[in-house]
Amino acid sequence: MRRPDLSGCAALVTGGARGLGAGVAAALAEAGAAVVVADVREDLGRATADALKQTGAIATFVRLDVTDDASWERAVGETIGELGGLDVVVNNAGVWISGLLADLDPAEVRRMLDVNVLGTALGIKHAFRAMRPGGPAGNGGAVVNIASAAATVALPGIAGYSATKSAVDRLTRVAATEAGKLGYDVRVNCVYPGLEPTAQGTRLTTDAVVFLASDAARFVTGAGLPVEGGLDT
Template sequence: MSYDLAGRKALVTGGARGLGAGMAAALTRAGAAVAIADVRDDLGKATVESLRESGATAEFVSLDVTDDAQWERAVADTCDALGGLDILVNNAGVEITSLITELDPDDVRTMLEVNVLGTALGLKHGLRAMRPGGIAGNGGSIINISSVAATIAWPSIAVYSATKSAVDRLTRVAATEAGKLGYGVRVNCVYPGLVPTEMGARLAQDVADVGLFPDAQAAVASVIEQTPAGRLGEVADMADAVVFLASDAARFITGAGLPVDGGMGM
């Protein structure tokens, strides 16, 4: 099933690679113009060029999601380049594997800043831009990327799980505020299951390295065994869910968390 996003303008954080790049591509296939925001300028620009070669309207904006001033500039630059902002995908995130007994405070701070602060600032500037009187001002849809880790107890990712649970709570409070204040912005989140991107493959190896599984293949097999759908997720599975939530087909959905995990977190 396809969803028409013709004329919509989207900003995707962490869009240079992995899930973010897949989400940006899916949004353009549905007709949206897309700005990719990332700290990896070279990779982000290459992803934009690839999208342009497929006929999409795409731009790159440099963004460290933990920096308030950079958020303000990135949203303004997106509106200037694309002519507005209707869709924001808060996808940028980081996962650092560790048993609780071995936690490094600096790693904890990194995950809190990128995953929680980064999402909170995205909500701040996305809502400001989309609400009446904002620089875009036509309402829209914000989709935050949480994780199946927010709904299950998987060993060695305690802090990551906590930050992704925080993304869920941020989503629901933001949706409530946006509704009560008449912003015309829907706010939802997606809980992706494990996808064999670079981050997913590294996680499988990391949980083996800390002694939970004999090797990465065993870790992946355990995930599949716990997933009723019987397979890992694919980038397209997550990207299509984002397109749905961004579209008018989801017009009466806000404050929701959509599991796209093959049933693993049920």
């Protein structure tokens, strides 16, 4: 299959400083996109963006706390200023805290709701406002949300996390519908990784994200793509 080509695209990846987000940023850059690594971890984020630059990519770091509306406003403005547009937002930043329901800690669940659910919802909000017709980027685009196999599979010890990732799945569907009905020209999809955090596992997910961000998926919106080797079958 022809590899998706993202030349000329500007992409922002939340939680891009490390882990899966850093892998997504690298894969988007490899496909030709200019990339903003957006994260609360400033030193790590700058190092990740610098490493991408070493490969010849256009990459930069922007500080972003996904739970903060004003931080999004600033980060998107800086991204458009630095890269000249915004075509792809990957809502990857997420927190995983496991625990049995009988031992549920409200603070831990609130933290996951804040980062995983509110953070993704704000990412969609600011992507829409920037990319829709008349927005400061204004050329439409694609949002890819990183859910998890935990959104669809029931396993002991991950109730709070599962609930937040199911919410990411529903956010994706509603966002795709709003964008379609309101003529934003923005596609919204999600992936459900079930990966072990290895280089190979990361690559499987990043390939799916690049596909959903690209024109190869131009008629795909409101979809959730499992990348978990059949875990949920």
